[in-house]
Amino acid sequence: MLYISRMKSVISPPFTTLTSHLSKTRHFPLYFQASKSILCDFPALQIPNFINLKPRTYSLKSSISSTSIQNRSSRAEASESLSGEIHVIVGPMFAGKTTTLLRRIQAESSNGRNVAIIKSNKDTRYGLDSIVTHDGVKLPCWALADLSSFRQNFGPDAYEKLDVIGIDEAQFFEDLYDFCRNAADNDGKTVIVSGLDGDYLRRSFGSVLDIIPLADSITKLSARCELCGKPALFTLRKTEETQTELIAGADVYMPVCRRHYISGQVVIEAARTVLETRKVQSGSYT
Template sequence: MASFKPSIPSGEVHVIMGPMFAGKTTALLRRIKSEGANGRNVAMIKSSKDNRYAVDSVVTHDGAKFPCWALPDLSSFRQNFGGDAYDKLDVIGIDEAQFFEDLYDFCCTAADHDGKTVIVAGLDGDYLRRSFGSVLDVVPLADTVTKLTARCEMCGKRAFFTLRKTEETKTELIGGADVYMPVCRQHYVNGQVLIKAARSVVESHKSKSGTFSEAAPVI
């Protein structure tokens, strides 16, 4: 009679997403601390790109901290953490998940094959309200998906979107309240109009200044 080795229990994937300042990291830390308090082995990962508050800790906007592994990609986690230590892990938290290009593959492997519970926290959209990184790609893998909202800085209503306050147009621009603000739909649309108008004025002034400077005599 053939003998069968017991299979590794299947893991789980949980996604926490929303705009900036919605409390995603706070929710992630609460879940990780709860799992640890219940006797499960936990580890936290964040992108090495995010060093706003600390290099080796996940930090919420209000200052709560938790030690973590800051990595450029998730595929290197097992090697850095150590194979034996990884095998003993029960729960893996991933903060700022939008910065990891290999998020989908990592979640598949960790949950489906290694039996880990993976809790992913990240932005679902960028400042243009387009898909940011691979967070939305993980949704079909997820056991649960939680969409958090912030408070609109303009009117106090529920904020679903992140408005960028600077003229920078690259997708990845790490910053805090000096660069971004959470807004409702109405103030996102109004804010985009105002930002475009402000940019037009600035560019117009630059153009006029450049023309004047070229025509001005050198003294």
């Protein structure tokens, strides 16, 4: 029993011993009191006067509105001054396309505008330095292989002063689309184009039809059928040549209506077949 009591005293010391130990420990406060040197008196906060800071929005809106209107007006005037036009005249041969072109050019010149006419140098029927209608009307022109060289040949300064550009036999210019678009959209020129819309097989000829989406106006002319006198919209080739570009006049081409174009093509094809057969036969005999 004595052994057990000693063990209890070791495991659980007497209450008096524990209390005497706790009485010797030092107690610390759970918070610190700030010293007076840290504390200071802040002035009372003042609410800012936002009324004085409020912008005068009515004058700002008025200024913005006036400025934007002026900018839009100046842009519109600049766009209008550079706005060009493209007018296309098409039809078969002997329909008066060149005559219509020259009349428009003369009208523009009479209104005080600076004009110039371009034609393909492939057409040498009436000389290179002039454009001539089938009726004999004649005006000076620039004969060029391509339209892109016109500005350089005409002169950059003279080109800037130019108002109207006429293009005859437009089907012979491969760069027709790019030239017309740039001249009208970027340079503010009025471009009047005259040319065949179809070849002797009634297929698209050159780039004339490509500029239709760019055009301000399109004039489709008709001739008179040489076989019946009705309106003629097609060109019939009377010879056996088959190349697309064959520059000639009434000795090779004639305007016809739809009925005589179809019948004429049948006759021509039959004649070509006979001629080809004769050539083969004559070749076999030699």
